[in-house]
Each structure stands twice: as structure tokens, then as C-alpha cells.
Amino acid sequence: MCGICCVVSLTSSQRALHNHVYELLRHRGPDHSQDVTTNSLDPEYSCFFSAHVLHMRGSLTPQPLQDDRGNLFLWNGEVFGGLTVEPGENDTKVILGYLSACKSPSDVLSILGQVKGPWAIIYYQKEEHCIWFGRDFFGRRSLLWSWGLNESLFTLTSVSSRSLDPRSSVCLEVPAVGVYRVDLKSRSQRESLKVEVYPWGDLHSDFTWEGLPSSVSIVMNNSGLVLLSPTSPMNMSTTDVEKNSCRSSQPSLDDLKMLLASSGKQETIHRLVDVLGEAVHRRVQHLPHQCNPHQAKVAILFSGGIDSMILAVLADRYIPADQPIDLLNVAFKLQESKLNQGLGKKVRNKGHTIPDDIAMSKFDVPDRITGRAGLQELAALSPKRKWNFVEINVTQEELKELRVRNICHLVHPLDTVLDDSIGCAVWFAARGRGFLSEGTQARQHCSAAKVVLTGIGADEQLAGYSRHRVRFKTSGLQGLVKELAMELGRISSRNLGRDDRIIADHGKEARFPYLDEDVVSFLNTLPVWEKADLSLPRGLGEKLLLRLAAVELGLGPCAVLPKRAMQFGSRIAKLENSREKASEKCSRLTTS
Structure with a gap:
């Protein structure tokens, strides 16, 4: 970088x-x-x-x-x-x-x-x-x-x-x-x-x-010269296929296991795990030595959702067992009126059990709750690894101060409400300054990892956003394929330049395994119904192939967590005007 x-x-x-x-x-x-x-x-x-x-x-x-x-x-x-x-x-x-x-x-x-x-x-x-x-x-x-x-x-x-x-x-x-x-x-x-x-x-x-x-x-150019695309063209096939079935509108891990057993996709799943694993491998090897050998060299933007959990499992394969991995989990302070609205109960009602000894606090936002649950899954899969679950807590006062001092310049020249919300959330997460809970004690921790893995690219390729469901309902597979092609084509202008500027401000390097050229080429060769089935309920149909891979990798409840955008999972969106639209220009990004 x-x-x-x-x-x-x-x-x-x-x-x-x-x-x-x-x-x-x-x-x-x-x-x-x-x-x-x-x-x-x-x-x-x-x-x-x-x-x-x-x-x-x-x-x-x-x-x-x-x-x-x-x-x-x-x-x-x-x-x-x-x-x-x-x-x-x-x-x-x-x-x-x-x-x-x-x-x-x-x-x-x-x-x-x-x-x-x-x-x-x-x-x-x-x-x-x-x-x-x-x-x-x-x-x-x-x-x-x-x-x-x-x-x-x-x-x-x-x-x-x-x-x-x-x-x-x-x-x-x-x-x-x-x-x-x-x-x-x-x-x-x-x-x-x-x-x-x-x-x-x-x-x-x-x-x-x-x-x-x-x-x-x-x-x-006058010579008509072009650069050859580094990825395979997207498979635009929309042939009708037999739909999968699910027993209920609230999908469970058992539903996913049943689909895995009956899908006939084992070879495709293994190929995805191999190509994505190699992409992670290339991004976590040959890293510079840390001054302190006990510090993590690699961090992951971590919500406990399917994208970041799979990156963590694959990183665990290729990072030496004696090295810690930092899991960066950001939360924005909830207002007093929000504390008693039963966030933990809401998550339990979706079938994801949260330990009773986790007390509600002003920072127990949805991503914090699913992040802790994800940490338990990782610890069960790889108990010898030191997983540093870094709880990064941001108050509204600190947010306002650092948005004006730093973040607004990094988001520039983008200027929407969505750019503000995601830019702020990613900046605080990548800074890595928070604390680690150890039993009943907590100690301060600042991630020194120069490499930050992020799950950007999974939703765009595997139909993870709610707008993909809308397009599927209105235009079928043909409309969905066109939407996914557009998503990948515009990802540079919507996300990647901004997130690179945000993360690099801390002297760290963003790395995007889901956008590895070989991963994209593999996914592009698959017809859309191999990647997602939006006739299935939320938490199952979107990113179906990735969810099946998660089960194959030994993951549990996180495999059926529905998509939750970072601005909502971290609750930064709740701090601002709830009537704002994501595409509107954001006045908070204007400096005095």
C-alpha cells in the first residue's frame, strides 16, 4: 500500500x-x-x-x-x-x-x-x-x-x-x-x-x-489497443431449473444441511472452497515481521456474518497456529431509548442462541451480538488459535469529531448518506482501537495488523442484497443476471476506491479475497441458479452457494444469518436522520 x-x-x-x-x-x-x-x-x-x-x-x-x-x-x-x-x-x-x-x-x-x-x-x-x-x-x-x-x-x-x-x-x-x-x-x-x-x-x-x-x-487510443479482461465473462444463462424447497419461512441450519445433501453441488462447493482458500492464502502469506511477535499480522472486518466467518475459517488454514488473528467488530453507541427493545430477544427469535451471560449494554448492536456468537463458532473449530475479538465502541461525540477531522476528506469525492455511514463504520473498524474481553475483565487493544481482509464482493456476485430479491420478483432470472452484471461493473465507483482510502488512512492495506480474479472467474462461469436461489427465504436463498460452503467447512448458525448491511448492523444509521435516503447527498460530509 x-x-x-x-x-x-x-x-x-x-x-x-x-x-x-x-x-x-x-x-x-x-x-x-x-x-x-x-x-x-x-x-x-x-x-x-x-x-x-x-x-x-x-x-x-x-x-x-x-x-x-x-x-x-x-x-x-x-x-x-x-x-x-x-x-x-x-x-x-x-x-x-x-x-x-x-x-x-x-x-x-x-x-x-x-x-x-x-x-x-x-x-x-x-x-x-x-x-x-x-x-x-x-x-x-x-x-x-x-x-x-x-x-x-x-x-x-x-x-x-x-x-x-x-x-x-x-x-x-x-x-x-x-x-x-x-x-x-x-x-x-x-x-x-x-x-x-x-x-x-x-x-x-x-x-x-x-x-x-x-x-x-x-x-x-488511435491504435485500437485494449487490455484483456483478467476474468471470464459472466454466464448469462437463464434456463428454467427446478426450484429448491424449504420447510418454513424461518430457515434453520437443518434446512441448509438438507439442501447440501440433496443439491448435488458438492463438486462445485469444493471448487469454491479451493479457489477462495487460495485467494485468502495469497493475501496472508509473506507478510513483514511485526515488532512484537505476539501481535496479529492479519485482521478481518468482522460481523459474525457468513462472508467474514468464511474468511476467518480460511485464514485460520494458512496463518501459523501460534499467531493471533484480530477480528475487528465495530459498534456505535445506542441511544437510551433503544436499550430495552430486546435486541438479544430479536436475534434469539431467529433461531440463533446467544449466551445468557452476555449482558445488554449501550454497544450491544446486532453485529456485536452475532460477532460474539461467531467467535464461539471459530473457537470451537480452532481452539488452539488465539482469536482477538476486538470490540470497537464509538460514541456519537467521537464520531462527529473524527468525521470532520478525517473521514469526510477520505470519502471525498463521494458524498452520499450511504458513503458517510459505511465510510465512518469502516474507518473506526480498520483503526482497530478497542478492547478484548477476557472472562469478567477487559483490556485495551489496538490492532497492529497491516493487512485487513474484507468481505466486499460476496454480495455483489452471489445476490446478497435485498434489491436482488426485488429484481428477481419483478424480472425473474433474466433480470437478476443483469442486476449482478451491473453490480460487478460498478463496484469500483460505489465501494472500492472509498474503502481503500478509508482503510489506508491507518497505514493498513485492504485486501479483497472475494474479488480475486480467479474467484470472480470461477463464479462467472456458474449459471445464476448455482450461486443463489431467491425463491428460498432470507438467510437461505441469497448467497446459497456460500452458505453451503460454510456448512462444508463446519460452520453452524452463522450459515443461515440473513444479510445485514454494515450501517444497520453497527447501528450507525440509527444515530442520524432516519428519514434520509441512502442516495441523498450527506450534509454531514461538508466541512466548515
Whole structure:
């Protein structure tokens, strides 16, 4: 993980980076910072590069990394496949080595197209006077662009600041539709700045570039070059199949076991466990040493739900048994009026028994209750593992203070009520500052894990959201398939850039096993009815394949927990105006 930035001035004058943006970039990469400035008189321009490294792999490698020809490389990513990076090697050096040997744009695309894993790059080719930049196929790493309204300045950066004057620049997320190339030689005082696009396959004809100033023109590259998609195309088949049956509207673990026995899906389930297990394996191995060997190297955003439970079980397979795993569970303080509304009883009524010795408190939100139950399941499956269930409690006062000071800038340029709720919940969870309960005692704990696993991508691929049920009821399998294809196509702009900025603010790296290219390719080959059956009740039909895999892995009641969005499970949504719609602009993200 790194914070990377490039400021290009299309005049001889140099432009400095805003102090607040520089500070946010340093949060992302606390292990090494370095700035480099280049100048050119023919054509006339200057470039300021700033890179801040979070050391994750091989030897610590300062960035911007420069080769013998003066090319500069800024890399924010991880190579989990495609190109060979040995355990002791640094992937930044490996990729620059490949890029330095490139003699044409097609060579550059060939290298980037082979990388499996999350990335964002800025690559300056000195002799060609051009800058390449872009994000991976899913947009798992943040990259923003802002364009000076004076038509002589543009900036690429991992993170920006809401406090910057909107009259002087427009800041947007770089669309994750391909790789971009800016030829600085072609720009004169009378021309607009031309940005060439090299898309991931065929770019949809209805795609529009929104919010760009008139001084910028986005054009497809003249050679017709494209990047090959790193995943298989989605199976759009909608053949009618025999529906599964369930005995009641309140599904139980027995219902799921019965479906597992009669489904004939054992081979598919085993393949899912294998490919997802390998994705987790790649993301928890070869990690840097901790100063304290008793601290966890890996943490999981943990609600006790099916997505995070499966990540925990699979991580347990590949992390040495003597190393703890941090389970990060966030809760926002309930109002007094909510304490006596029987949250524990509500969960019990759904068939999930909660121990009687867990007393209700102001932080006993739904995700805290299911998280504790999930901890018991994990402890039963792997009793020798030290599971650190980190209870992260947030008051409304702390939320307000840190939203204004930190979180609103990280969410930017997104600005909806949903972005606010999820952004705040993820920020406090990833910070990892809470306490561990040990018997009747509790002690403070702050997770030092640099790797944070998150379950994003499971719902989008396996029909986990309530809107998928609505679409299925109104449009059948055909409508559901189209909805899932849209979900995966827009995940970069809805979730991933934001969550990368949020988690990286703590000097930690978000990793997304469900969005591993091999996992997505496998799920894309399956027809939709193999992945979900929305004719079955909640807690069973959505993400059915994953629930069956959970039973196969030995999990219990968590396998039939219905989907609960983080903003509701953590109860942050209850702290604000309940009449707000998720898609509305959020006034709380506006700083004074």
C-alpha cells in the first residue's frame, strides 16, 4: 500500500502539493516518503511526484522508483498472480523492470494486463514525455484526478481533501475502465489536454466522462489497443431449473444441511472452497515481521456474518497456529431509548442462541451480538488459535469529531448518506482501537495488523442484497443476471476506491479475497441458479452457494444469518436522520 501523487504543470512554473493532501498521503505510507520534481523546456512542463510507502513485501523500496533511462514509477498495489514475484522480491522493482523494457504502448499494456491483484499506477516515461496512469480492473485501489480550471494544471493522487477550494479544481475518481496515457508533447497553449484511453476490452458505447473541464478531451487510443479482461465473462444463462424447497419461512441450519445433501453441488462447493482458500492464502502469506511477535499480522472486518466467518475459517488454514488473528467488530453507541427493545430477544427469535451471560449494554448492536456468537463458532473449530475479538465502541461525540477531522476528506469525492455511514463504520473498524474481553475483565487493544481482509464482493456476485430479491420478483432470472452484471461493473465507483482510502488512512492495506480474479472467474462461469436461489427465504436463498460452503467447512448458525448491511448492523444509521435516503447527498460530509 502506498500513497502516490503526481502534479503536472503545463507551464514552466512548479506547483506545490496542498499540505493537507500531503499529510493524508503520508498516513497511507508511513514507512518512507520521497518527492521528485522533473522539468522540461521542450515541451514546457514540470512534474512533481510524491510517494509514501507502506512496506509490505521484499526489501523496503523507496518510491518514486527511477530506472536508468530516467523513467519514474509510482506503484500502489500487490501482485498476487500473473507476473512472477518471488517471496523475497519487491513487486515495485519487478514491474518497473518489465516496464523499462517496453518499446511500445502495446508492450506496456501486455505487462499491466498480466497482473492479478489490486493496483493503481503512475508511470512517467521521460524520453516520450508521457504519463501512464490507471487502476486495476475492479478499481481496488484509489486514484483520483483533479483538473485546474486555469487549464494548465492537473493532479493524480490516491487521496484528496474536501477542504480544497472547489472553484480552483474539480476532483473525481479515475474511472476503472482502462489505463490512460497523457502525451505532454501534443499539448500546446491552444489545444486541450488529450488523454488517451486503453480500455479493458470493449468500452460500452453509453459510457460518459462526467465532470471534466472543457480543457480536457478523453479519446480512445488511435491504435485500437485494449487490455484483456483478467476474468471470464459472466454466464448469462437463464434456463428454467427446478426450484429448491424449504420447510418454513424461518430457515434453520437443518434446512441448509438438507439442501447440501440433496443439491448435488458438492463438486462445485469444493471448487469454491479451493479457489477462495487460495485467494485468502495469497493475501496472508509473506507478510513483514511485526515488532512484537505476539501481535496479529492479519485482521478481518468482522460481523459474525457468513462472508467474514468464511474468511476467518480460511485464514485460520494458512496463518501459523501460534499467531493471533484480530477480528475487528465495530459498534456505535445506542441511544437510551433503544436499550430495552430486546435486541438479544430479536436475534434469539431467529433461531440463533446467544449466551445468557452476555449482558445488554449501550454497544450491544446486532453485529456485536452475532460477532460474539461467531467467535464461539471459530473457537470451537480452532481452539488452539488465539482469536482477538476486538470490540470497537464509538460514541456519537467521537464520531462527529473524527468525521470532520478525517473521514469526510477520505470519502471525498463521494458524498452520499450511504458513503458517510459505511465510510465512518469502516474507518473506526480498520483503526482497530478497542478492547478484548477476557472472562469478567477487559483490556485495551489496538490492532497492529497491516493487512485487513474484507468481505466486499460476496454480495455483489452471489445476490446478497435485498434489491436482488426485488429484481428477481419483478424480472425473474433474466433480470437478476443483469442486476449482478451491473453490480460487478460498478463496484469500483460505489465501494472500492472509498474503502481503500478509508482503510489506508491507518497505514493498513485492504485486501479483497472475494474479488480475486480467479474467484470472480470461477463464479462467472456458474449459471445464476448455482450461486443463489431467491425463491428460498432470507438467510437461505441469497448467497446459497456460500452458505453451503460454510456448512462444508463446519460452520453452524452463522450459515443461515440473513444479510445485514454494515450501517444497520453497527447501528450507525440509527444515530442520524432516519428519514434520509441512502442516495441523498450527506450534509454531514461538508466541512466548515
